[in-house]
Amino acid sequence: MARFELKLPKMGESVAEATITNWLKKVGETIEMDEAVLEIATDKVDSEVPSEVSGTLVEILFNVDDVVQVGQTIAIIETEGGAVEAAPAAAKVETPAVAEVAKAVEVAKEAVAAPDFSTSEKFFSPLVKNIAKEEGISLAELESIAGSGKDGRVNKEDILKYIETRKSGAVVSTPQPVAAQPVASTPVETPKVAPSLNGGDEMVEMDRMRKLISKYMVESVQTSAHVQSFIEVDVTNIVKWRDKVKNVFEKREGEKLTFTPIFMEAVAKALKDFPGMNISVEGDFIIKRKNINLGMAAALPNGNLIVPVIKNADQLNLVGMAKAVNDLGNRAKAGKLKPDDTQGGTYTVTNVGTFGSVFGTPIINQPQVGILALGAIRKVPAVIETPEGDFIGIRQKMFLSHSYDHRVVDGALGGSFVKRVADYLEAWDINRDI
Numbered sequence: 001m002a003r004f005e006l007k008l009p010k011m012g013e014s015v016a017e018a019t020i021t022n023w024l025k026k027v028g029e030t031i032e033m034d035e036a037v038l039e040i041a042t043d044k045v046d047s048e049v050p051s052e053v054s055g056t057l058v059e060i061l062f063n064v065d066d067v068v069q070v071g072q073t074i075a076i077i078e079t080e081g082g083a084v085e086a087a088p089a090a091a092k093v094e095t096p097a098v099a100e101v102a103k104a105v106e107v108a109k110e111a112v113a114a115p116d117f118s119t120s121e122k123f124f125s126p127l128v129k130n131i132a133k134e135e136g137i138s139l140a141e142l143e144s145i146a147g148s149g150k151d152g153r154v155n156k157e158d159i160l161k162y163i164e165t166r167k168s169g170a171v172v173s174t175p176q177p178v179a180a181q182p183v184a185s186t187p188v189e190t191p192k193v194a195p196s197l198n199g200g201d202e203m204v205e206m207d208r209m210r211k212l213i214s215k216y217m218v219e220s221v222q223t224s225a226h227v228q229s230f231i232e233v234d235v236t237n238i239v240k241w242r243d244k245v246k247n248v249f250e251k252r253e254g255e256k257l258t259f260t261p262i263f264m265e266a267v268a269k270a271l272k273d274f275p276g277m278n279i280s281v282e283g284d285f286i287i288k289r290k291n292i293n294l295g296m297a298a299a300l301p302n303g304n305l306i307v308p309v310i311k312n313a314d315q316l317n318l319v320g321m322a323k324a325v326n327d328l329g330n331r332a333k334a335g336k337l338k339p340d341d342t343q344g345g346t347y348t349v350t351n352v353g354t355f356g357s358v359f360g361t362p363i364i365n366q367p368q369v370g371i372l373a374l375g376a377i378r379k380v381p382a383v384i385e386t387p388e389g390d391f392i393g394i395r396q397k398m399f400l401s402h403s404y405d406h407r408v409v410d411g412a413l414g415g416s417f418v419k420r421v422a423d424y425l426e427a428w429d430i431n432r433d434i
Contacts, residue, residue: 001078003078006049007072007073007074010070016070018339020062021065024048026057028056029056036050036051038075040068057076059075060074122143220363223366224369224406227404229401231402233422234382241430257434262318263425264294264296267313269420271346271417277370279369281367281369287367292346294348295345295347296325296328298328298329301333308331308341310324346368348372349372352376356376358376359375359400360373360401361373370414371404374400
């Protein structure tokens, strides 16, 4: 009998670990090749892990809610069929002791190599945490570093300077204010007030994804200086053009043509015109992104939100954009997105008009510096200018709401960018081929 080790697969360049949320198969059950064995969750998306072989599941090495590193063995599958009862029995003679030792060693390694910074009351950015982990800096050391950032936060320059000093052999000491000692040693505990519940009220804990969304939204507001610019756009020609071609497009391509890919195309063009919006911020540094990867905020059936990413959006024609939008949207609703599908975004678009909202003030998806909200398309009376004079007519209009990070994007750039998106939409050729 051959024993196959099922490992946690690679799930994107920036995903190093995942949490097991559910085992779909039990020990002793038969598994077909490519059949899902368990469900996992990263900080961005839920996914399934399929089996690479057919056989019988004989051993599960991790429990639900355990955090597993990419490449770690999570289960043993016995291939070639036959009696599988003897295999676990024989293995149990010596496996438990070996497994306990291996697990203890693994826990010790993780404790040394990857300290848990989540227990600290101080805020550390993901970049600072990653540098600390790579350099083997303990939580106590990290908390002792004097930060030069906002509210005394430790930024990239601070930790790199600390590492250089430590490597040079110098004694690193952080001066502590004398007056601060008594305050630190005698913390004042604020009593927690129990929530007020009336007769039919019910208190429900947030699910895992809602907790993550809550955390990211609060961190974004605390990190970026949000500013908004709004502009109204006449999309009458786009509405007429889509009505004319959507049936032909669906018959030919097997895909529905929504307004979203049209707007995405305009945003991608505007980002090429204004590369200053296609950047991200890491501490005191600005990263100019080469690729234009558009995040597309999508609502899930359970009410949560996820942002799959269209990679190299500026290189797609309208047909390719429509296919990418539909593919990511459908897989998001079905819970079939892979972790890599939500990585690498450089700018985000959210369609608040789907729910009837005219405009909104969206929160920036960190570490990006801008997000565009698409409002509902409405029929409104408007002044129409002609060579014969002005008159009132019915036009199809919508609002574009642009939130941007005023730390690195000023009003001229933020306003010019959203105006360029509007110009591309209003200049739409009603006779355009597809």
